[in-house]
Amino acid sequence: MNLAYRDIKYNLLRFVLTNFGLSLLLGIVIMITGVYGGLIDDALRQARAANADLWVVEAGTNGPFAESSRIPGDTRELVSRVYGIERAGAVTYQSVQAELNGRPLRLFLVGFEPGRPGGPSKLIAGREILRSHYEMVVDRSAGLKLGQEVPLGTRGHKFTVVGLMREEVTSSGDPVAYITLRDAQKLQFELAPPAARREKARGGAGETNDQINAVIAKVSPHVRVDEVAAALSRWKHLNALTQAQQETLLSKYVIERARRQQGLIMVLLVVVSAVIIALIVYTLTMDKVRSIATLKFVGAPDRTIVGLIVQQALSMGIFGYFAGLALVLVFKPYFPRRLVLDPESVGIVFFITIGICLAASTLGIRLALKVDPAEALASSG
Amino acid sequence: MAATGKEPVVRVEHLSKHFGEGAARVDALRDINMEVFPGQVVGLMGPSGSGKTTLLHCIACILEPSRGRVTLDGDTVYEDRWLKSDLRRLRLDKIGFIFQYPNLLPFLNGADNVALVLDLAGLNAKAAQKRAVELLDYLEVGHRKHAMPRQLSGGEAQRVAIARALANRPRIILADEPTAPLDSARARIVMDLLRRIAADQDAAVIVVTHDEMILDRFDHIFRLRDGRLEIENVTAATSAAPV
Numbered sequence: 241m242n243l244a245y246r247d248i249k250y251n252l253l254r255f256v257l258t259n260f261g262l263s264l265l266l267g268i269v270i271m272i273t274g275v276y277g278g279l280i281d282d283a284l285r286q287a288r289a290a291n292a293d294l295w296v297v298e299a300g301t302n303g304p305f306a307e308s309s310r311i312p313g314d315t316r317e318l319v320s321r322v323y324g325i326e327r328a329g330a331v332t333y334q335s336v337q338a339e340l341n342g343r344p345l346r347l348f349l350v351g352f353e354p355g356r357p358g359g360p361s362k363l364i365a366g367r368e369i370l371r372s373h374y375e376m377v378v379d380r381s382a383g384l385k386l387g388q389e390v391p392l393g394t395r396g397h398k399f400t401v402v403g404l405m406r407e408e409v410t411s412s413g414d415p416v417a418y419i420t421l422r423d424a425q426k427l428q429f430e431l432a433p434p435a436a437r438r439e440k441a442r443g444g445a446g447e448t449n450d451q452i453n454a455v456i457a458k459v460s461p462h463v464r465v466d467e468v469a470a471a472l473s474r475w476k477h478l479n480a481l482t483q484a485q486q487e488t489l490l491s492k493y494v495i496e497r498a499r500r501q502q503g504l505i506m507v508l509l510v511v512v513s514a515v516i517i518a519l520i521v522y523t524l525t526m527d528k529v530r531s532i533a534t535l536k537f538v539g540a541p542d543r544t545i546v547g548l549i550v551q552q553a554l555s556m557g558i559f560g561y562f563a564g565l566a567l568v569l570v571f572k573p574y575f576p577r578r579l580v581l582d583p584e585s586v587g588i589v590f591f592i593t594i595g596i597c598l599a600a601s602t603l604g605i606r607l608a609l610k611v612d613p614a615e616a617l618a619s620s621g
Numbered sequence: 622m623a624a625t626g627k628e629p630v631v632r633v634e635h636l637s638k639h640f641g642e643g644a645a646r647v648d649a650l651r652d653i654n655m656e657v658f659p660g661q662v663v664g665l666m667g668p669s670g671s672g673k674t675t676l677l678h679c680i681a682c683i684l685e686p687s688r689g690r691v692t693l694d695g696d697t698v699y700e701d702r703w704l705k706s707d708l709r710r711l712r713l714d715k716i717g718f719i720f721q722y723p724n725l726l727p728f729l730n731g732a733d734n735v736a737l738v739l740d741l742a743g744l745n746a747k748a749a750q751k752r753a754v755e756l757l758d759y760l761e762v763g764h765r766k767h768a769m770p771r772q773l774s775g776g777e778a779q780r781v782a783i784a785r786a787l788a789n790r791p792r793i794i795l796a797d798e799p800t801a802p803l804d805s806a807r808a809r810i811v812m813d814l815l816r817r818i819a820a821d822q823d824a825a826v827i828v829v830t831h832d833e834m835i836l837d838r839f840d841h842i843f844r845l846r847d848g849r850l851e852i853e854n855v856t857a858a859t860s861a862a863p864v
Contacts, residue, residue, distance in 0.1 A: 539713025
C-alpha cells in the first residue's frame with residue numbers, strides 16, 4: 241500500500257498549490273541554466289559562424305573578441321600567400337546602436353568581403369549581399385524585416401535588410417548583422433563630418449580607414465593548422481590563433497565574469513530551493529505526526545515511515561521540476577535572450593533536484609523517527 | 622484473579638515504573654501483579670494519574686518498565702529489561718490497540734485503514750482487502766468500507782478502529798478509553814462488541830476506562846491508585862461478587 245500516494249491524493253489541492261510554487265522556483269533554476277547555456281553557445285556561435293581555421297590578429301593581442309585588434313587592410317593578401325592557406329578574408333567587428341522608429345536598436349556589425357571567409361553562413365530568408373554598399377544581412381532577433389532600411393553611422397547611411405539569419409547573436413545577446421567590409425570600415429573609422437572638418441583644419445592628413453580587425457583563414461586539409469599558425473606568428477606584427485584557441489578565449493575568458501555571476505545565482509537558487517523543499521517536507525511531516533505515531537503504534541517499521549516522507553519529497557521535486565521545465569519551454573520564446581537547454585544540463589538540474597529532495601527530506605525523516613508511538617495515545621486526549 | 626484453567630494471555634509480575642531520579646523521582650507503578658485470561662474482558666480503572674495508562678503502555682511494549690516481568694501469550698517479553706529486540710513486530714503480531722479516539726489515518730478509507738495493518742504484516746493486497754472487508758462486515762460497518770474517516774460518524778469510526786485492532790487476530794486487545802467519546806447507548810454497544818470479540822477470538826481484552834456505566838460489561842476490574850493495584854473486582858459480567 242503506497243501511503244505517500246494516498247496522502248497526496250487525499251491532500252491533492254494542497255499538493256498542487258505547493259508544487260506550483262515550487263515549480264516556479266525550479267523553473268527559475270532551469271531558466272538560469274538556459275541563460276548560462278545560451279551565453280556560452282552564443283559566444284561560441286560567434287566564432288564558429290566565421291567557419292575559420294585560423295584567426296590572424298594584431299601581435300600581442302587575443303583579438304578580435306577578447307580584446308581590440310587593428311591590422312592593416314592588406315594583411316589578407318599577405319596571409320593568402322602563406323603556404324597552407326587556402327582562402328582568407330578580412331573582417332571587422334563593432335557594436336553599434338541605431339535608432340529605429342524611436343527605439344534603440346543594438347547590433348553587432350561584422351564587415352566581411354563577399355565571396356571570402358567571414359560572411360554569413362546560413363540564411364533563413366532573403367538573399368546574400370550582392371551590392372558592394374548599404375546592404376545588410378541580420379539576425380531575426382533584431383526584429384527587422386526584409387527590405388527595411390536601418391540608418392547607421394555618423395553620416396546616416398541607410399542599410400537595406402536583404403537577408404535574415406537565425407540564432408546569430410553575441411554573448412551579450414545583441415543580434416549580429418553582416419555588411420560589406422568597405423561599409424564597415426567607413427562606419428568604424430570614418431570621422432563624423434564636423435570632426436573631419438576640424439581634423440582637416442588642424443592640418444592632419446587623416447588616418448587611412450583601410451584597417452581591419454582580423455583575417456579569417458581556411459587552411460588546406462593537407463597542412464597542419466598549428467604549423468601555419470606558427471609560420472604566421474613569426475611575423476612581428478601579427479598573431480595567429482587557431483579556432484580552438486579562439487573558442488577557449490570566448491567561452492572561458494570573455495564571458496568568465498558573466499559565467500561566474502550566473503553560476504553564483506544558480507548556486508544561490510539551488511540553496512534556496514533546498515531550504516524551501518526542506519521546510520515544505522518538514523511542515524508536511526509535522527502535519528502527519530499523529531498519523532506517524534499511529535503507524536508506529538500499530539507496528540509500521542521505520543522504512544514505511546521513511547518511505548512515506550521520501551516518496552512525497554521526491555514526488556514534489558519531480559512534479560515541480562517538470563512543471564517548471566514546462567513553464568520555461570512555454571515562455572522561452574518570449575524571454576529577452578536566447579535560452580539553450582541542452583539535454584545534459586537539463587538532466588543535471590533534474591538530478592540536482594532529486595538530490596535536494598533527498599537531502600531536504602532528512603529533516604522530515606529526523607522528525608518522523610523521533611515521533612513517539614505513545615503520541616497516538618497522548619493526542620487522543 | 623479467579624483461575625480459569627487456561628494459561629493467562631497477559632501476566633504482569635512485580636511490575637514497577639518510575640520516572641526521573643532522586644528528588645524528581647515519580648513512582649508511576651509499584652509492584653503490580655495481574656493476569657488476564659483468554660476470553661476475558663477486564664477493566665483498568667482509577668483516578669487520573671493513578672498509573673493505568675502507564676500500565677497499558679508497558680503491556681503494549683511502548684514504554685519500558687523499570688522492574689518486574691511481563692509475559693504476553695506465554696512469551697516473556699520483559700524481565701528487568703526487554704527480552705525481545707523487535708517490539709514493533711511483537712505489537713503487530715500479538716497486540717491490537719483501540720485508541721480513545723479512532724486515530725484512523727485520514728488519507729485511507731475504512732477498508733484501507735484495516736488492510737494497512739495486514740499489509741504491514743506481509744499479507745498480499747488482495748487477501749488484506751478481503752480480510753478487511755470481512756472484519757468490517759463482522760463489526761457491521763462493511764457498507765462504509767469506501768468512506769474516508771472524516772465521512773464516518775463517531776461510532777462508525779470507532780468500529781473501523783476496532784476492526785483495525787483485530788486485523789492480525791491478536792491474542793491481546795488493549796483499549797484506552799474506547800467509550801469516552803460515545804454516548805452511553807453506543808458505549809454499551811462497543812463494550813458488547815469487545816465481549817463478543819474476546820469470546821470469538823479467545824483474546825484477552827484490557828480496557829482503561831473512567832466510565833462507571835459500563836462496569837457490568839467487565840469480567841474483572843483492576844483499580845489503581847497512586848501506582849498501586851488497589852482492588853481487584855469480579856463484576857456482574859461473571860459472578861457479580863467482588864473478590
